[in-house]
Amino acid sequence: MNFALIGAAGYIAPRHMQAIKETGHTLVAAYDINDSVGIIDSISTECAFFTEFESFMEHAWRLRRQKGAGIDYWVVCSPNHLHGAHITAGLYLGCNVICEKPLVSTPAQLEELRCVEQETGRRVYSIMQLRHHSAIHELRDKVLAERREGRYDVELTYVTVRGPWYLASWKGDPRKSFGVLAEIGIHFFDMLHVVFGSLESQVLHYHDDHKAAGYLEYEKARVRWFLSIDAEDLPERRVAQHTTYRSIVCDGEEFEFSDGFTDLHTVSYREILAGRGFGIEAVRHCLETVHELSLDTPKVPHERQAHPCLSRLVSVTSRGAGHD
Incomplete structure (x- = not known):
């Protein structure tokens, strides 16, 4: 073709x-x-x-x-x-x-x-290539196999370091990229829905040009999430060798998927050409999640809903002042 x-x-x-x-x-x-x-x-x-x-x-x-x-x-x-x-x-x-x-x-x-x-x-x-990642398949299979009644406690962390060029390009203009929530976050909101079911509630805790954080409650999970393009947010064990860190901790068990991304476009193409691609309805949920979060005003988090990385963001309290 x-x-x-x-x-x-x-x-x-x-x-x-x-x-x-x-x-x-x-x-x-x-x-x-x-x-x-x-x-x-x-x-x-x-x-x-x-x-x-x-x-x-x-x-x-x-x-x-x-x-x-x-x-x-x-x-x-x-x-x-x-x-x-x-x-x-x-x-x-x-x-x-x-x-x-x-x-x-x-x-x-x-x-x-x-x-x-x-x-x-x-x-x-x-193109939602994260759906094809082996670590996500492993997590999805774990959730399906356990069939538990209560919700999992999940911590999602995604840090992908970007240099000064990023903010100087269209990616750094929220009118063109729709901000970090859309540019680097939409894959993860999609993945969370696929693994943990329907989204029931969401709260935004922090949002600027470099990072965002919040809390999502799905049918099967309570998720504290954090997204960043700043090197200072990389875990110390990753700083020396890597500029990307992708991790999901589910009830204390970590599923790290920092690697294995580069060939997933070819997998995506094979699926599309075989009639198994992700169309409009398949991705509606994650676009709606990003859209609602982008319209939200950051709120001071409840202790159990705050991602650990929020403790380094001094301005989170002032941004959330006056909101429940």
Whole structure:
């Protein structure tokens, strides 16, 4: 099948290109406003490339009129605030769409995409590669096997260090990235729902450009969570060798999944192409969670609901003053 990709110069695009190649398909067209895309040659030296969206779209329509040359899958790796428009363009072009998370920023925008799906008869799939991680499978299987009546006590910690470039890029602009809750957190809210069931309540304890923390109560778990892009939040045992730390502690048992992320896009592609991709309804819950948290005002946490990393954030009390 033929694939086209938007956002070819971005950080995540090479993983999509490699997934297209490893699943035996062809990247025929790519677009980015930046031209640092030499990596395309390692995937295909025949791929057409454009730095203007209008020229890219014109080429896509031209391919559609050629027998056997039309684009089957439209891949969106552009900045988050452009996802909705780029997904819609692909659907109306007659393509199925694979998009990086988050699909869009609000439930209303998600509903609009659902309507476009119905109008075009095409599908949108979100890349939620954490669902394919072996450590998450292990945790999910543990919960299913134990069938316990009460809730698990869970502590989720995700620290992925970003340098000064991050805040200078679109990722550091909440109008474009929708903030750290969406940019680095949405995978984990998705995973928690998959493992522990429906979300019943949520509280935000802290939120700024670098980190966020709060408490979530699911059908089967009470979750204290913390997200950060600051190196100072890495555990001491990780500082010397790693810039990423992903951990879930469930009733005192740790499931660390700092490694094993790099090949999960290919797994995601295989699942999508086999008809087992994660569509709009599959990811609605985590988008709604991020949206509600982004609208919330931080509150002073109850002791049992506070993530341990909150103790280092002096301003959490002042931010939560005046709220229950």
